[in-house]
Amino acid sequence: xxxxxxxxxxxxxxxQGYWSYIRQKAAAICELYSYQRIDxxxxxxxxxxxxxxxxETDIVEKEMYTLEDRSGDKLTLRPEGTASVCRAYxxxxxxxxxxxxxxxxxxxIFRYERPQAGRYREHHQFGVEALGEIDPALDAEIIDIAxxxxxxxxxxxxxxxxxxxxxxxxxxxxxxxxxxxxxxxLSMLCPDCQRRLARNxxxxxxxxxxxxxxxxxxxxxxTDYLCGECADHFDQLERYLALLNLPFIVNxxxxxxxxxxxxxxxxxxxxxxxVAQATIGAGGRYDNLIxxxxxxxxxxxxxxxxxxxxxxxxxxxxxAVPEPVSPSVFIAYLGQDxxxxxxxxxSLLRRSGLSVILACGDRSLKAQLKQANSxxxxxAVIIGEDEIKRGTVVLRDMDKGEQQTIQLxxxxxxxxxx
RNA sequence: GUGGGCGUAGCCUAGCGGUUAAGGCGCCAGGUUGUGGCCCUGGAGAUCGAGGGUUCGAAUCCCUCCGCUCACCCCA
Numbered sequence: 294x295x296x297x298x299x300x301x302x303x304x305x306x307x308x309q310g311y312w313s314y315i316r317q318k319a320a321a322i323c324e325l326y327s328y329q330r331i332d333x334x335x336x337x338x339x340x341x342x343x344x345x346x347x348x349e350t351d352i353v354e355k356e357m358y359t360l361e362d363r364s365g366d367k368l369t370l371r372p373e374g375t376a377s378v379c380r381a382y383x384x385x386x387x388x389x390x391x392x393x394x395x396x397x398x399x400x401x402i403f404r405y406e407r408p409q410a411g412r413y414r415e416h417h418q419f420g421v422e423a424l425g426e427i428d429p430a431l432d433a434e435i436i437d438i439a440x441x442x443x444x445x446x447x448x449x450x451x452x453x454x455x456x457x458x459x460x461x462x463x464x465x466x467x468x469x470x471x472x473x474x475x476x477x478x479l480s481m482l483c484p485d486c487q488r489r490l491a492r493n494x495x496x497x498x499x500x501x502x503x504x505x506x507x508x509x510x511x512x513x514x515x516t517d518y519l520c521g522e523c524a525d526h527f528d529q530l531e532r533y534l535a536l537l538n539l540p541f542i543v544n545x546x547x548x549x550x551x552x553x554x555x556x557x558x559x560x561x562x563x564x565x566x567x568v569a570q571a572t573i574g575a576g577g578r579y580d581n582l583i584x585x586x587x588x589x590x591x592x593x594x595x596x597x598x599x600x601x602x603x604x605x606x607x608x609x610x611x612x613a614v615p616e617p618v619s620p621s622v623f624i625a626y627l628g629q630d631x632x633x634x635x636x637x638x639x640s641l642l643r644r645s646g647l648s649v650i651l652a653c654g655d656r657s658l659k660a661q662l663k664q665a666n667s668x669x670x671x672x673a674v675i676i677g678e679d680e681i682k683r684g685t686v687v688l689r690d691m692d693k694g695e696q697q698t699i700q701l702x703x704x705x706x707x708x709x710x711x
Numbered sequence: 712g713u714g715g716g717c718g719u720a721g722c723c724u725a726g727c728g729g730u731u732a733a734g735g736c737g738c739c740a741g742g743u744u745g746u747g748g749c750c751c752u753g754g755a756g757a758u759c760g761a762g763g764g765u766u767c768g769a770a771u772c773c774c775u776c777c778g779c780u781c782a783c784c785c786c787a
Contacts, residue, residue, distance in 0.1 A: 664747085
């Protein structure tokens with residue numbers, strides 16, 4: 294028997310309420326903030342992701358679904374959304390549009406990882422990107438969209454973590470300082486952190502091992518090493534977030550796993566959750582990425598949120614989502630003549646805008662009404678041999694259990710009224 | 712990649728060495744010559760994840776593999 298591949302899942306009809314609810318809220322907030330939808334290909338040139346995410350990251354080193362097509366091109370199923378949007382920005386000359394360009398996407402994301410709660414090999418992200426402007430007011434706008442989106446979904450108890458990891462000017466010196474600090478405490482570090490020290494010292498800051506946390510708390514803070522421009526940017530952002538009444542907390546241990554981030558980074562997670570995969574949304578500024586991909590130097594900032602994790606949290610917080618709509622009419626028939634009349638009637642009713650289910654399989658009336666009941670239809674139309682002779686139908690109210698006989702020609706009119 | 716837990720009908724669960732593997736939900740049919748929801752009766756549906764071993768005898772014990780799941784690394 295075939296099964297859905299590991300780490301993928303079928304989103305069954307009973308789950309779809311959560312998905313349509315989330316997507317509808319996403320589209321609504323994007324309209325409100327004037328972000329326009331963009332869809333990019335499911336796969337891209339492998340090099341796009343290697344260049345943007347970074348050679349040394351876990352995503353590139355071990356998590357990409359890369360394949361060679363028949364022409365020998367190396368293609369990768371997108372492991373995140375930002376790189377593709379930047380590629381499209383450059384490819385279509387969006388720098389000629391009024392800046393910033395505000396875009397959003399809602400796409401499947403693929404990473405080869407061991408699945409666990411809230412982590413899948415195929416998952417979906419809703420993301421927004423604002424490209425072509427460095428004003429910290431835009432950072433605030435992106436964070437505001439994210440926060441208001443969660444508010445609109447009805448999620449409570451979220452924490453907004455904020456940090457600045459500097460830019461090409463100030464980060465190298467900070468990293469040196471950080472390496473120097475940790476080198477003094479080498480023996481106290483967990484094996485993972487000893488390994489991380491050489492490759493990516495920022496990562497030591499968010500180690501969750503009890504033994505490493507005190508060291509990380511005492512570690513030099515990136516915000517103390519920012520250059521004038523970055524420090525100024527961060528100050529202004531904090532001021533704007535305060536103006537927006539967004540309850541952020543500056544978290545010096547917040548770093549991100551992708552190389553392209555500069556200055557602002559942020560994460561939103563449910564309160565009290567310590568595991569990394571509790572994060573429901575995250576983002577940051579990436580002022581060098583577009584230039585790195587062959588465009589002109591172009592600052593930009595974005596945010597993405599995992600839809601599966603939102604569904605998980607909506608369920609955990611017992612948020613009600615819209616129920617699937619029931620058909621308004623179910624049509625039952627008895628005998629071939631009645632079946633043919635029913636087929637014509639169904640068509641008439643649907644053209645007048647009513648959602649209708651027609652019984653099928655020539656089953657007993659009892660079985661047909663039982664099915665009518667389980668579909669949740671409010672009205673049942675019953676057509677039998679007697680009704681055919683008289684040119685009538687029986688109209689049964691499924692809630693009240695009352696029924697009446699009406700002329701066949703009246704059915705559309707009567708049902709359209711109810 | 713590493714470690715823990717778990718695999719019995721579509722779903723949930725019982726059985727944990729001894730006859731034809733049990734129950735609930737759901738599905739189908741009957742109880743009403745053309746009438747749903749409640750109730751009653753019946754039916755279909757499981758090579759007990761796969762393979763190997765121990766045993767007179769294995770869903771049950773052991774081994775291997777596969778799958779699911781949770782955690783670590785890392786990420787939404």
